[in-house]
Amino acid sequence: MEKAGINSNQVRWARERAGLQLSDLSKALQLAEDKIAAWETGEEQPTFRQAQKLAERLRVPLPYLFLPSPPEENSPIADLRTLRNEARATFSLDFKEVLNDSLQKQNWYREYLQNTGQASPLEFIGKYSVESDVKTVARDIQAVLGLDEELRKSARSKSDFLSKLVQQAEEAGILILISGVVKNNNHRKLTVEEFRGFVLSDAVAPLVFINGNDTEAAKLFTFVHELAHLWVGASGVSNVEVKSAVENDFDQLERFCNQVAAEVLIPAEDFQSIWQSDLSLEENLQRYRHYKVSDLVLLIRARQLRRISSTEFQQAYATRISWYKNRKRSSGGNFKNTLPARNSKLLTSALIAATLEGQTLYRDAARMLNVKVETLKKVADHLEIH
Structure with missing residues (x-):
């Protein structure tokens, strides 16, 4: 059988790039380790069919x-994951695939808006800079989201509060994707150790991606943090832990977005007026329940505004983060509900509408959402798009 004639050095490069050991690849391809090792040294060559399977497994x-x-692989997005001057590891293949998938969705949506005469620049993108007043930026984000007392009261829970904010953001023209997997593949989980979210700033089609495997408390903070990025027109991938809002180890951009996020979720003036020094920490935290934010955010505000000591903050934060991490999470739910959230309901609706109008082929729309055509039709019915 004819051999492929591949470059043996490229095999090892691709395997290491994929983060695989010889044993991992051997198991995936159902071949002996010696065989694959021989491909890497050039002692043997795979057949074309084996080379195709090899490339597919190594992505x-x-x-x-x-x-x-x-090939030189340059990331199209700034890596803002540096903490305490320690550079993070290079992006995983899972992250790269999610990022490229998001870029394709963003490009499609931008072209869709242009083709339908709706490509007006969003006035809040890049409206401010990191030198701007934190409260001014926070108030502007609140205004665009319609974040007021009435919206807080209408939220049944903290998770519902996040859902309402996401809906408001999409109504303002921002694509919001929340997913914990790569392209609907539940076997390829995203890790919060690598990233919690990223943002692709664009005047017409801005996009925010939130790692769905994070805690509910962290997802809310990351969501608003990434919105702050849009308000200063800065793309980037972040791994900002909620706790970092009281730390100064990040660069100016990340510190600024942390401060804005905290101010959006619970304004300093409101916090100060509610806090009572004669009450215990636990009693005080109970007084802010109507804000629909987690205890983590409340602890951050208490520390930022010097209502509790560093020791009190560290102890209370550690207790609660342990509880969040050990808390049993709900299942993914109905896939017809999950799919729009993973791909942005705004984009999903536009894509299905364009397909039904004949502007986009069914197979192209299904490929964009990483589903089968049959599933696409079911989602269209579920969203009542006809």
């Missing part, structure tokens, strides 16, 4: 295995 285009040297 690289087949032509990459024939290149004389590895």
Whole structure:
């Protein structure tokens, strides 16, 4: 059988890039380790069919295995995950795939708006800078989201509060994707250790991605943090823990977005007026329940505004973060509800509408949402798009 003639050095590069050991690849391809090792040394060559399977498992285009040297891979987004001057590891293939998928969705939606005459620049994108007043930026975000006392009261729970804010953001023209997996593949989980969210700033089609595997408390903070990025027109991937809002180890952009996020969720003036020094920490926290934010955010505000000591903050925060991490999470729910959340309900609705109007092929729309055509039709019925 004819051999492929691939570059042996590229095999090892692609395997290491994928974060796989020889044993992992051997198991995936159902071949002996010695066989794959021989491909990496050039002692043997795979057949074309084996080379195709190899490229598929290593998640690289087949032509990459024939290149004389590895291609240069530049990230289209700033890596803002540095904490305490320690650089994070390079992006995983899962993250890269999610990022590229999000970029494709953003590009499609931008073109859709242009083709339908709706591509008006959003006035709040890049409206401010990191030198702007934190309260001014926070009030502007609250205004765009319609975040007021009435909205807080209408939320049945903290998770419902986040859902309402996401809906408001999408009504303002921001694509919001919340997913914990790669392209609807439940076997490829995203990790919060790598990233909690990223934002793709764009005057017409801004996009925010939230790692769905994070705690509810963290997702809310990350969501508003990424919105702050849009208000200063800065794209980037973040791994901002809620706790970091009281730390100064991040660069100016991340510190600014942390401060804005905290001010949006619970304004300093409101917090100060409600806090009572003669009450215990637990009694005080109970006084802010109508804000629909987690104890983590409340603890941050208490520390930022010097209502509790650093020791009190550390102890209370550690107790609650442990509880959140050990808390049993609900299942993914109905897939027809999950799909729009993973892909942005705004984009999903626009894509289905364009398909039904004949502007987009069914197979292209299904591929964009990473589903089968049959599933696409069911989601259209579920969303009542006809």
